[in-house]
Amino acid sequence: MISTMVQRIREVLVFLFLALVSKANGVKPIFSWGVGLPFEEAAGEAYCLSWRLAVETNNVRGWRTVPTKCLCHIENYMIGGQYTRDVELIVEQIMSYANGILLSGDGMDAWIFDVDDTCISNLLYYKGKRYGCDPYDSVAFKAWAIKGGCPAIPAVQQVFVTLVEMGFKVFLVTGRDEETLGLPTTQNLHDQGFVGYERLVLRTIANKGQSAVTYKSGVRKQIEGEGYRIWGNVGDQWTDLQGDCLGNRTFKIPNPMYFVP
Amino acid sequence: MISTMVQRIREVLVFLFLALVSKANGVKPIFSWGVGLPFEEAAGEAYCLSWRLAVETNNVRGWRTVPTKCLCHIENYMIGGQYTRDVELIVEQIMSYANGILLSGDGMDAWIFDVDDTCISNLLYYKGKRYGCDPYDSVAFKAWAIKGGCPAIPAVQQVFVTLVEMGFKVFLVTGRDEETLGLPTTQNLHDQGFVGYERLVLRTIANKGQSAVTYKSGVRKQIEGEGYRIWGNVGDQWTDLQGDCLGNRTFKIPNPMYFVP
Numbered sequence: 354m355i356s357t358m359v360q361r362i363r364e365v366l367v368f369l370f371l372a373l374v375s376k377a378n379g380v381k382p383i384f385s386w387g388v389g390l391p392f393e394e395a396a397g398e399a400y401c402l403s404w405r406l407a408v409e410t411n412n413v414r415g416w417r418t419v420p421t422k423c424l425c426h427i428e429n430y431m432i433g434g435q436y437t438r439d440v441e442l443i444v445e446q447i448m449s450y451a452n453g454i455l456l457s458g459d460g461m462d463a464w465i466f467d468v469d470d471t472c473i474s475n476l477l478y479y480k481g482k483r484y485g486c487d488p489y490d491s492v493a494f495k496a497w498a499i500k501g502g503c504p505a506i507p508a509v510q511q512v513f514v515t516l517v518e519m520g521f522k523v524f525l526v527t528g529r530d531e532e533t534l535g536l537p538t539t540q541n542l543h544d545q546g547f548v549g550y551e552r553l554v555l556r557t558i559a560n561k562g563q564s565a566v567t568y569k570s571g572v573r574k575q576i577e578g579e580g581y582r583i584w585g586n587v588g589d590q591w592t593d594l595q596g597d598c599l600g601n602r603t604f605k606i607p608n609p610m611y612f613v614p
Numbered sequence: 615m616i617s618t619m620v621q622r623i624r625e626v627l628v629f630l631f632l633a634l635v636s637k638a639n640g641v642k643p644i645f646s647w648g649v650g651l652p653f654e655e656a657a658g659e660a661y662c663l664s665w666r667l668a669v670e671t672n673n674v675r676g677w678r679t680v681p682t683k684c685l686c687h688i689e690n691y692m693i694g695g696q697y698t699r700d701v702e703l704i705v706e707q708i709m710s711y712a713n714g715i716l717l718s719g720d721g722m723d724a725w726i727f728d729v730d731d732t733c734i735s736n737l738l739y740y741k742g743k744r745y746g747c748d749p750y751d752s753v754a755f756k757a758w759a760i761k762g763g764c765p766a767i768p769a770v771q772q773v774f775v776t777l778v779e780m781g782f783k784v785f786l787v788t789g790r791d792e793e794t795l796g797l798p799t800t801q802n803l804h805d806q807g808f809v810g811y812e813r814l815v816l817r818t819i820a821n822k823g824q825s826a827v828t829y830k831s832g833v834r835k836q837i838e839g840e841g842y843r844i845w846g847n848v849g850d851q852w853t854d855l856q857g858d859c860l861g862n863r864t865f866k867i868p869n870p871m872y873f874v875p
Contacts, residue, residue, distance in 0.1 A: 399696060403703040409671050410866040412704045435660060442664040443673045605671040 401426035405609045411591040416612050419485035427484040427609050431476060437508075439607050444508040447585065447604055448515065454584055456520050463551070463581035464516050465573065465600060467588035468527035468538065470608050472513065473503035473545055485610035498529065501537035505545035509587070509606070513547060522551040522581065526572050526593075528565055528613065531555035565613050570596030662687035666870045672852040677873050680746035688745040688870050692737060698769075700868050705769040708846065708865055709776065715845055717781050724812070724842035725777050726834065726861060728849035729788035729799065731869050733774065734764035734806055746871035759790065762798035766806035770848070770867070774808060783812040783842065787833050787854075789826055789874065792816035826874050831857030 401423035407413040419427055430436055456462045466472055478497040479485055517523055525547070529538055535555055542553065560568045573583060574597055583600035586593065589608035662684035668674040680688055691697055717723045727733055739758040740746055778784055786808070790799055796816055803814065821829045834844060835858055844861035847854065850869035 399699055400703075402696060403700045406667070406670060406700055406868065407703050407707065409667060410868075412707050412865055414863075435663060438660055439664045439667055442661075442668050446668065446673050602675075604673055607667065607671075 397422050398426060405430065408609055408612070409605065409607055414591075414612070415614060418488050419483075419610065421486050424483055424486045427486075430609065431479075431484060436607060440506060441508045443604055443606060444512045447512050447587065450602060451512075451516060451519065451521075451585065457582075458520075460520070460522065461581050462521050463576060463583050464521040464523050465576075465583055465586040465588075466509070466513065466523060466525050467590065467593045467606075468525055468529065468542070468553075469503075470506075470589040470610075471587055471593075471606050472506065472509055472525065472547055473541060474506050475503060475610075477502075477504070479610045489611060495533065498534050499537050501541035501544070503541055503545070505547070506606075510546050513550075516585075517549040521584065523549075524572075524576055524581075525550055525553045526569055527553070527555055528568065529555050531557050565590065565592035566596040569593060570598060573598035573600070658683050659687060666691065669870055669873070670866065670868055675852075675873070676875060679749050680744075680871065682747050685744055685747045688747075691870065692740075692745060697868060701767060702769045704865055704867060705773045708773050708848065711863060712773075712777060712780065712782075712846065718843075719781075721781075721783065722842050723782050724837060724844050725782040725784050726837075726844055726847045726849075727770070727774065727784060727786050728851065728854045728867075729786050729790065729803070729814075730764075731767070731850040731871075732848055732854075732867050733767065733770055733786065733808055734802060735767050736764060736871075738763075738765070740871045750872060756794065759795050760798050762802035762805070764802055764806070766808070767867075771807050775810075777846075778810040782845065784810075785833075785837055785842075786811055786814045787830055788814070788816055789829065790816050792818050826851065826853035827857040830854060831859060834859035834861070 401420070404413065404420060404423060405426070408416070454462070469475055475494075475497070478494065482490065482493075513523060525542065527538065529535075538555065539553060542550075554572050556563075556568060560571070563571075569592065573586075577583060577598045583598060585602055585604065586600035587604045587606060588594050589606040590613045591605070592613050594603040594605060662681070665674065665681060665684060666687070669677070715723070730736055736755075736758070739755065743751065743754075774784060786803065788799065790796075799816065800814060803811075815833050817824075817829060821832070824832075830853070834847075838844060838859045844859060846863055846865065847861035848865045848867060849855055850867040851874045852866065853874050855864040855866060
């Protein structure tokens, strides 16, 4: 609660500062679109809003990079506060849904979370990749992930803890490679307060080359095969939320920076 | 093309007018959020952005009314140009996907469209219902629908015509009641340029009381049972795009005004 308040205060201050700067020097305010911007920029901003909505609703698929003209839009979205608010509203929905579930008490009520940009954030890495305007770089990403320094996404970490406390068995399911990233990922999650989960499932040699939908569907099928009931399934990619054994309800965390096929 | 240009020019003029008015009189510009607005209003606008994104991504479900504080946000979104742009970008995606399909030539390549707020618009009706801030009023809606005066959503009408010309068999599937709304709906669609479709499917007594997902899944199962291949499925409600026989790809048209259970 306090960390949320501190964050809010910080946002307000940044906000006021930008308002002052933009009024005083005629610098364009990063929070506005439309009025105050030259027409071309307003049109560009409107396009990026459409593009981001289309990505989030799974209307645009298989895209490789963020359109270059949307770099500023995505940067503002990710670090200007709106992304954080969007995640918080989803987490409220998760809590409201979870509170309505009567747990069976047999320890078989399950919840699934994706890892990258669901539990822990790669925003710092993607900042160096122009928020996804640069193409995917598997070598650089692996070097980043192996350091184990991804910060938690605070609201998701909070709901994770709450669900564990409520008695849900939480499964973390990631496309990360077990052999090379198993240890740093486990450590990273632990360091960021993801403690008490039932299982962390990573991609093994058996899953190599599988699409995300095929691999994650297989994992969920296995979990259901063990008798678990999947109540919720949370991910930042539609490929986390499509396929088989989806769970009773899915929740899409925003991510306009990359698309996992 | 010309109508799109006229619309664009109209938007630009409204836009410039608002920019002038807001600069001259200190009236708050309806297109901006954040800087320039008092903090409470900016926070409200940010909340409504989160709420609308959560609705479009199916993270918020079963909602009955638009939050009252989002009335202005939804109004600006629906009539200020962004909704139209969002639909146009989705239609571009539909065309790009459709152009990549090799039709079999056996006349069994199908496409599904929902009707209300996918093909034809109820925006004029919902304007009188505070863009969804008022609860659903089945009597008033039926009185509106029976008049058969819903205008086409231009970009969707264009892609509909193109798909028919390409050789897709288009099925229009609606939750509207066949007995009372069959004739006015057929006439309304015809008047608005929805001509040449394969079949208009409405809700009969047999489907009464079924949820939208159950009813529409049944219809699609029937269509596939006849040997059709459903390539695309376009709707403004997630209940159009969930369930069985979804088709090879789904497209979500924005609709922040109401939720169909």
